[in-house]
Amino acid sequence: MAKLAYFRFYGNLNDFLPSLQKEKEVKYSFTGTPAVKDAIEALGIPHPEVDIVLINGQPTQFTNLLQANDSVAVYPTGTNHVNLAAYSRQATLPVWHKFILDVHLGKLAKNLRLLGFDTLYRTDYDNKTIVQLAGAEERIILTRDVGLLKHKTVLWGYWLRSQHPEKQLTEVLAYFKFLPPFQPFTRCLVCNGILAWVPKETVLEQLPPKTKLYFQEFYQCQNCLRVLWKGSHYDRMQVFVQQLRQVD
Template sequence: MVTATFRFYEELNDFLARPLRRRAFSCACARNATAKHMIEALGVPHTEVELILVNGESVGFEHPLADGDRVAVYPKFEALDIRPLLRVRAAPLRELRFVADAHLGGLAQLLRLAGFDTLYDNNFPDPEIEALAAAEHRVVLTRDRELLKRRTITHGCYVRALKPSAQLYEIFERLDLAASARPFRLCLTCNAPLHPIERGEARTRVPEGVFERQTRFVTCDVCQRVFWEGSHWQRMRALMDHVTRTAPHIRTQTQT
C-alpha cells in the first residue's frame, strides 16, 4: 500500500463524503493504483475531471500513484485557458451530440429545441448508453454518477439541477453551448431534422384556423407532424433567446 494526499476543487467536492470536502486529506491506495482508479474510488466520475496535477505536474488518468504523492483534481476551468496542460483526454469532441439517461427526458427535449442532436429513450439500459456514447462520440448526460464511471465513457456530465429548464441552463453554462445553438431545426419528439413545406401542402395537415393565420410551416419526416409559429413557438423562442444570453433563471412552459 502507498499513501497519497488528495485535494478536490470547486464542484467536484459535491461527489465526496462530507468530511473530505474542500480540504486536503490522505488516502491509502493500492500499489500501482492509477489516478483514475483512486479518483473514482473516492466518488468522483472521471468525466467530471478536466485537470489532474500530481506533485504540481499535469498527468493523465493512467498515471500510477506513488507513496507521498500530492494529487490536485480540478473540474472545467471557466476563465483560464489550460489547454497546454491537459493530459486526461486525447482530443475534444468536434461536434457536440448527447445521449440522455431515463431521468432527463425533459432536458433532452429542450436540447433538441436548441438544435443539439440528443438521443433519449426512458428504456435505455446503461450498457446501451455506454455503447452509443462510444460508437457515436456522444456526451452522456445523467444524474447517475455510477454510469459516468463506466470505462469507455470519455465525455459526460453529471446533471445537478432537478427541473428541465434549470438543467438546460446548467448544461449551456458548463459546456459553453450558446454560440453553437441552432434552435428549431430538430423535432422535439424524434430528434430528426425539420424542413419547410409549401403552405398548400399543410392545408389538410393542420387545423383550418391555423392554416388561415399562418404562412410558414415545417414538418418532420419521421412523425409527419407539422409545426408553425404559434403562441407555443413564441414561448420557446423566448426561452432560446434567454438561455443563449446565459440568463441565470427562467420558468418555462412545455408542450406535450
C-alpha cells in the same frame, strides 16, 4: 501492507465529496499500485469531469500508477492551466457537441433540441445502450447518475447538479461555454429529427380545420414526419429562447 496517498480536489469536483472532505486533503488508503484514475473514482469523482491531474506537482495520465505518499491534485474543466494545456482531457471534447441523455432528463432533452442541439433521448435506453451509443456516435453523456459516468469506456460526460429542467439547461450551457446565437426551431422536440419548410398543399391532410384556415407556413420533421406551424406554442418558445439569450 496498506499505503497512503493524499488527494486534493478543486472547483466543482468537490460536489461529489462528503461534506467533511470538501476543499480538504483527502487520504486514500490502498494496496498494490492502482491507476490514478481508479483511485479518483474510488473517492467518488467520475473521470469525465476531470481535466488535469498532477502527481507530486507533475502532470500525469489516468493510467499512471499510484505510489505510497503521492500527493495528487485533481482539477475540473475550466481550470486556467495555460502551461498544462497539452494535458487537458477536456480539450478532446468533440466540437460539434452531440448529446445523449439518461431516462430522467426528458424535459432537458426537449430544451436542448429546442435550441438546435443534436440530442438523443429515449425512455427505453438503459445505461449499457447509452454508453454504447455515446462511444459509437461520439456523444457527450448528460446524466443524474454518477455511476453511469464511471463506465471505463465513457470519454465525455457531465453530472447534472440541479433537478430542475430550466436550471439544468442553463447549467449545461454554462459548463460547455455555449453562447448565443443558438439555432432554435431546427430540430423536432419529439424525435430529434431535422425540421424543413414544406408547401402547405403537401401537408393539408395532416392539418386540423382551423389550422388550414389561419396558418400558411409549415415545417415537417424529416424523420418522424410530424408537421409544425407557428401557433401559440411557438410564441411561448420564442419567449423562452429570448430569455436565454439575455443571460450573461
